[in-house]
Amino acid sequence: MNITNIKRVSSITILSVLLIMVILLATGTGAMHISGMQVLAILLNKAGIHLPVAYEENMPGVLWMIRLPRVILGVLIGAGLGVAGASLQGLFRNPLADPGLIGISSGASMAAVVMIIVQSALPVFQHVPVLNFYVLNLAAFAGAVITTLFIFRIARTGGQAAISTMLLAGIAVRALCESVTGLMTYLASNEQLRSITFWSLGSLGGASWQTVAGVAPFVIIPLIMLPRLAPALNLLALGEREAMHSGVKVPRLKSLLVIFATMAVAAGVAVAGIIGFIGLIVPHIVRQFTGPDYRILIPGAALSGAVLLTVADLLCRTIVAPAELPVGIITAVIGAPFFLWLIIKEKRTIPA
Amino acid sequence: MMLCVKDISLSLGKIKILQGVSLEAAAGELYVVMGANGAGKSTLLKVIAGEYMQYQGSVMIGGKELKSLPIAAQAHTRAVLSQQLTLNQPFTVEEVVSMGRYIYNAHLSATDKEIITYALKIMQIQSLRDRTYPTLSGGQKQRVQMARVLAQLLEAPDLQATDYTGRKMLLLDEPVTGMDILHQQLSLQLAATLAASGVLVVAVLHDFQLAAAYASKLLLLKDGRVYAQGTVEEILTSAHIKNCFGVDVAVLEHPHCHYPLVVTAATGGLFQSPALKALKVL
Numbered sequence: 001m002n003i004t005n006i007k008r009v010s011s012i013t014i015l016s017v018l019l020i021m022v023i024l025l026a027t028g029t030g031a032m033h034i035s036g037m038q039v040l041a042i043l044l045n046k047a048g049i050h051l052p053v054a055y056e057e058n059m060p061g062v063l064w065m066i067r068l069p070r071v072i073l074g075v076l077i078g079a080g081l082g083v084a085g086a087s088l089q090g091l092f093r094n095p096l097a098d099p100g101l102i103g104i105s106s107g108a109s110m111a112a113v114v115m116i117i118v119q120s121a122l123p124v125f126q127h128v129p130v131l132n133f134y135v136l137n138l139a140a141f142a143g144a145v146i147t148t149l150f151i152f153r154i155a156r157t158g159g160q161a162a163i164s165t166m167l168l169a170g171i172a173v174r175a176l177c178e179s180v181t182g183l184m185t186y187l188a189s190n191e192q193l194r195s196i197t198f199w200s201l202g203s204l205g206g207a208s209w210q211t212v213a214g215v216a217p218f219v220i221i222p223l224i225m226l227p228r229l230a231p232a233l234n235l236l237a238l239g240e241r242e243a244m245h246s247g248v249k250v251p252r253l254k255s256l257l258v259i260f261a262t263m264a265v266a267a268g269v270a271v272a273g274i275i276g277f278i279g280l281i282v283p284h285i286v287r288q289f290t291g292p293d294y295r296i297l298i299p300g301a302a303l304s305g306a307v308l309l310t311v312a313d314l315l316c317r318t319i320v321a322p323a324e325l326p327v328g329i330i331t332a333v334i335g336a337p338f339f340l341w342l343i344i345k346e347k348r349t350i351p352a
Numbered sequence: 353m354m355l356c357v358k359d360i361s362l363s364l365g366k367i368k369i370l371q372g373v374s375l376e377a378a379a380g381e382l383y384v385v386m387g388a389n390g391a392g393k394s395t396l397l398k399v400i401a402g403e404y405m406q407y408q409g410s411v412m413i414g415g416k417e418l419k420s421l422p423i424a425a426q427a428h429t430r431a432v433l434s435q436q437l438t439l440n441q442p443f444t445v446e447e448v449v450s451m452g453r454y455i456y457n458a459h460l461s462a463t464d465k466e467i468i469t470y471a472l473k474i475m476q477i478q479s480l481r482d483r484t485y486p487t488l489s490g491g492q493k494q495r496v497q498m499a500r501v502l503a504q505l506l507e508a509p510d511l512q513a514t515d516y517t518g519r520k521m522l523l524l525d526e527p528v529t530g531m532d533i534l535h536q537q538l539s540l541q542l543a544a545t546l547a548a549s550g551v552l553v554v555a556v557l558h559d560f561q562l563a564a565a566y567a568s569k570l571l572l573l574k575d576g577r578v579y580a581q582g583t584v585e586e587i588l589t590s591a592h593i594k595n596c597f598g599v600d601v602a603v604l605e606h607p608h609c610h611y612p613l614v615v616t617a618a619t620g621g622l623f624q625s626p627a628l629k630a631l632k633v634l
Contacts, residue, residue, distance in 0.1 A: 228458075238437060244402070244403070245402075292442055
């Protein structure tokens with residue numbers, strides 16, 4: 001067993017254990033306190049295993065209907081943001097790449113904000129309030145996917161997406177989306193403004209088993225597929241030419257990376273709004289411990305993203321309880337100083 | 353014929369880089385390409401490596417048209433060591449060398465691991481195995497990349513055990529850049545050993561002494577065209593070198609050397625080249 005394998009097995013094990021602990025803690029914390037053992041007992045009870053732990057009668061209801069969907073949604077969205085960030089940093093060969101770079105967030109925001117404004121103008125939505133929620137989600141998802149594909153399409157020449165063109169196109173398209181978002185914000189009423197602000201800062205408050213079921217396939221497919229691309233991503237770090245020489249079908253790899261990264265993020269953005277910083281910092285944190293090997297980095301980023309968002313959501317619903325902070329504020333408050341610390345630390349170790 | 357390049361031309365933008373280049377190289381040869389900066393050496397190598405698909409003419413590798421070979425088949429047949437590789441992520445030396453096995457297995461088998469260890473040993477970088485790549489010196493990095501390319505090429509952890517005739521080709525673009533004299537010699541000895549096992553090695557070199565000592569055939573490029581090709585003795589003449597590089601040289605025989613020695617002429621003679629004459633005027 002060489003160092004790479006030891007690093008891989010130990011970091012994945014530690015992160016998995018950490019994730020389970022965080023999930024137990026987060027599902028137990030709230031207006032009604034449920035201890036970790038009680039959470040475990042309630043969960044295992046469903047599977048037919050009876051632990052000798054006493055719990056109150058209404059605890060399973062709170063756990064199953066309120067806490068668990070929210071925690072699982074956080075785990076899914078966090079994992080999606082983490083893997084998307086790691087893969088995009090590999091695709092762009094740039095550690096500053098994040099899902100925002102290829103227009104996922106700006107496209108989703110634009111579509112969502114337009115939808116918020118349009119919804120109140122159309123009477124259909126007032127009569128069927130359930131529609132509101134789903135249409136907003138769908139619009140955000142479509143906005144993310146269309147923007148990303150558009151940027152990808154512009155950058156494609158001769159069957160290959162030129163990475164530098166993609167970055168530049170990303171900047172331009174993002175600016176365009178943000179101007180539309182800005183215009184809508186300007187046109188919005190006070191009430192719409194609140195909804196826009198809340199949406200653009202992200203929240204897991206809308207979690208239910210339905211949203212979990214809606215998001216799950218979009219996150220799980222990339223979670224299965226992206227690790228398979230890890231060896232090719234490693235070669236891509238040497239350059240596109242070297243990757244090609246070594247047998248990587250580079251154009252196909254790039255398309256798959258963009259598609260899976262968009263899938264992993266877009267569904268989450270659609271139900272929970274924009275949650276910043278996780279896609280950017282999670283791969284950096286993981287890299288500190290595992291090194292740059294994508295075979296470890298991608299699963300590591302999935303687990304760490306899940307841990308980080310679960311913790312952030314736990315904080316945002318407990319520190320001002322019974323009110324809630326938007327989760328994007330917490331991720332930025334944890335993420336930004338941490339990122340600064342990483343930059344300063346890297347500046348010291350790597351000579352300019 | 354392992355490699356058969358027929359009348360290829362390539363323009364990048366409006367600039368003609370290669371014009372009507374043809375060459376034939378057989379399995380087991382160490383085929384050296386030389387020429388002044390900008391003569392088209394690297395581009396020729398890149399065309400053979402499958403990087404430019406817009407060339408005119410034909411490139412046949414092992415009897416098959418290059419354009420019809422899928423990426424995977426190309427990678428099974430040839431390995432490439434390019435110039436100016438940048439890798440700034442802190443992969444370990446072992447991880448970088450392991451990347452060479454990509455085409456064979458998604459997960460490294462026991463044989464893969466033996467080949468990786470063997471490649472590290474051949475390039476004398478076992479002691480660097482757990483070092484991160486960005487912390488290495490230029491010459492060490494070059495040796496790591498050479499080991500990676502070797503890992504891609506080899507089918508067994510032994511240079512001589514397998515007969516690669518007609519199946520493997522190695523392209524080296526200035527492989528010894530930044531290496532100390534010992535590792536320059538070792539790298540070319542390695543190339544010669546691979547050639548002896550049937551691998552066709554095509555190398556771009558700048559050093560006349562290395563070329564003279566190791567090449568089985570030489571190609572001189574000038575302004576994107578083939579200036580001359582043939583054996584070391586046919587190509588390394590003072591007239592050819594003067595015409596291609598604009599430098600006066602003397603080609604000497606040495607009693608203990610089996611190859612011609614190319615030495616730049618004394619200072620007085622050097623100033624006969626137009627470029628340097630101009631300098632003297634200044």
